[in-house]
Amino acid sequence: MLVLGIETSCDETSMAIYDSKEGIKGSIISSQIDLHKKFGGVVPEIASRNHLLKLEEIFLSLLNEAKIDKKDIDLIGVTNAPGLIGSLFVGVAFAKGLAYGLKKPLIPVNHLAAHTLSCEIENPSLKPPYLSFIISGGHTHIYKVDDAYNFYLLSHTVDDAVGECFDKVAKMMNLPYPGGPEIERLALQGDENKIKFPVALKNSVNFSFSGLKTAVLNVLEKNEYSIEDVAASFQFSIFNNFINKLDKIIDKYKLRKITVSGGVSANSYLRNKLSSYYQKKGIELFFPSKRLCTDNGDMIAYTAYKFFRKRKFMGVKETAYDVMPDITG
Ligand code: ATP
Ligand code: MG
Ligand code: FE
Numbered sequence: 001m002l003v004l005g006i007e008t009s010c011d012e013t014s015m016a017i018y019d020s021k022e023g024i025k026g027s028i029i030s031s032q033i034d035l036h037k038k039f040g041g042v043v044p045e046i047a048s049r050n051h052l053l054k055l056e057e058i059f060l061s062l063l064n065e066a067k068i069d070k071k072d073i074d075l076i077g078v079t080n081a082p083g084l085i086g087s088l089f090v091g092v093a094f095a096k097g098l099a100y101g102l103k104k105p106l107i108p109v110n111h112l113a114a115h116t117l118s119c120e121i122e123n124p125s126l127k128p129p130y131l132s133f134i135i136s137g138g139h140t141h142i143y144k145v146d147d148a149y150n151f152y153l154l155s156h157t158v159d160d161a162v163g164e165c166f167d168k169v170a171k172m173m174n175l176p177y178p179g180g181p182e183i184e185r186l187a188l189q190g191d192e193n194k195i196k197f198p199v200a201l202k203n204s205v206n207f208s209f210s211g212l213k214t215a216v217l218n219v220l221e222k223n224e225y226s227i228e229d230v231a232a233s234f235q236f237s238i239f240n241n242f243i244n245k246l247d248k249i250i251d252k253y254k255l256r257k258i259t260v261s262g263g264v265s266a267n268s269y270l271r272n273k274l275s276s277y278y279q280k281k282g283i284e285l286f287f288p289s290k291r292l293c294t295d296n297g298d299m300i301a302y303t304a305y306k307f308f309r310k311r312k313f314m315g316v317k318e319t320a321y322d323v324m325p326d327i328t329g
Contacts, residue, residue: 001308002068003075004098005301008051008091009083009111010137011035011042015058016297017066017073018305024121026066027298028058029291033178040177041167048086055094073104077304080108080314081321082138088320096316106314107304108322111295112139113151117306118288118299119259126286131255133246135270136262137163137178140207142249145259149306154249157207162238163264165209169216169234173227183231184267190232194225197237205248212237239273250283259286266293 001020007013016027032050036042063070078095080088092108099106116132132143132151140162142155160168163180170179175186197215200208216234219225225233246258260274265287278285292298314322 001074001305002072003077003301003305003308004062004073005109005297005299005304006055006076006078006091006095007111007114007295007297007300008055008087008094009079010087010295011047012295013051013054013058014295014297014300015055015062016301017062017068018298018301020305024298024301025068026062027296028062028065029294029296030054030058037177040171042084044084044086047084048090051087051090055090059094059098070098070102073102075105075107075304075308076102077107077109077300077307078314079111079114079300080319081110083111083320085320092314092320096314096319099314100316105308107307107311108314108318109300109303109307110151112141112143113149113307114299114303115261116143116145116151116259117303118261118292118296119286120306121292121298121302122289123286126257126259129255130257130259130286131246131249131253133242133258133260134262135162135242135260135264137161137167139262140209142205142245144253144255149310154253155205155207155245157209158201159208159210160213162207162209162241163262165213165238166264168213172217172220173230178263180264180267183234184269186228186231187235187269188228188232190226190228190230192232192236194229195219195233197233199237199240199244202244205245207241207245209241212241235267235269239270242270242274243277250281256283257286258283261288261293263294266290 003018011032014029017025128145140157144152166180175182
């Protein structure tokens, strides 16, 4: 079975072909970062217009790369929520047109379910039940995923998402957007024990990053520490936040497999720290390869395949946000 995945929820226009026998046959990720950089973040109107300009060209190049004809596609998956509404409309409209024209079924894919399943693409032995820890630009969620791929929200952020916190702290340091990779690079030269930043809501399973953001701002304004030490100590505090919540959830739900996905999971420092911390506790962590941490069509195609016969198809009258696959939060 050949599945086309379409992703346009934020500032990546991406499509991929997943072959249920051979895996990913082709994938194109076109990032709009350079268009948004000068504004210091993603401008929704610019994002949706550029998805519109790029989709057809990407689709044609993808068919070429995967060496298939459009008639060979058996199923289409498209991100339908959550994300920037204008950007989602563009991807969904393109997918609906294609599905209608080719007379193929269309599955609406929840972007967070797809981030979770991105960990399975390269780990064929990984099967639910497991815990899913999503650390991305818009979310910091922990889900329990059961063996029918139902998602139950166990923990979330009460204010900023962790990726957003990286981006905002980077902005305070006058670093370009997106800030995550910039902070990671600076932190390599810093001392993570220099400054003790707080872990918020210590007795809760939920996250909060707004206090950490303010604490970093206060430290930067005093100008007592090098920017490298601030970056390293900030990352160490993020790690401490993560384990404070994950440990409580693991104790309660007794699941020993955790997927960690979303843009922030590309951070090597956090990958290594989390892996060695949980290895000692006998808990297995699964990450996507770095290319699949940020938004991509691969995870949409793969999730659509997994949801085939388990989820309703998208009708011609439905659009973004109309169908929320069974995922809470
Ligand atoms: P969501 O998936 O919640 O809708 P999104 O799709 O915008 O949000 P992603 O594309 O998954 O988010 O991730 C983007 C985020 O990942 C940005 O905030 C970016 O700073 C962060 N990020 C990317 N690379 C790194 C890194 N190496 N270290 C830390 N953060 C990173
Ligand atoms: Mg992005
Ligand atoms: Fe994302």
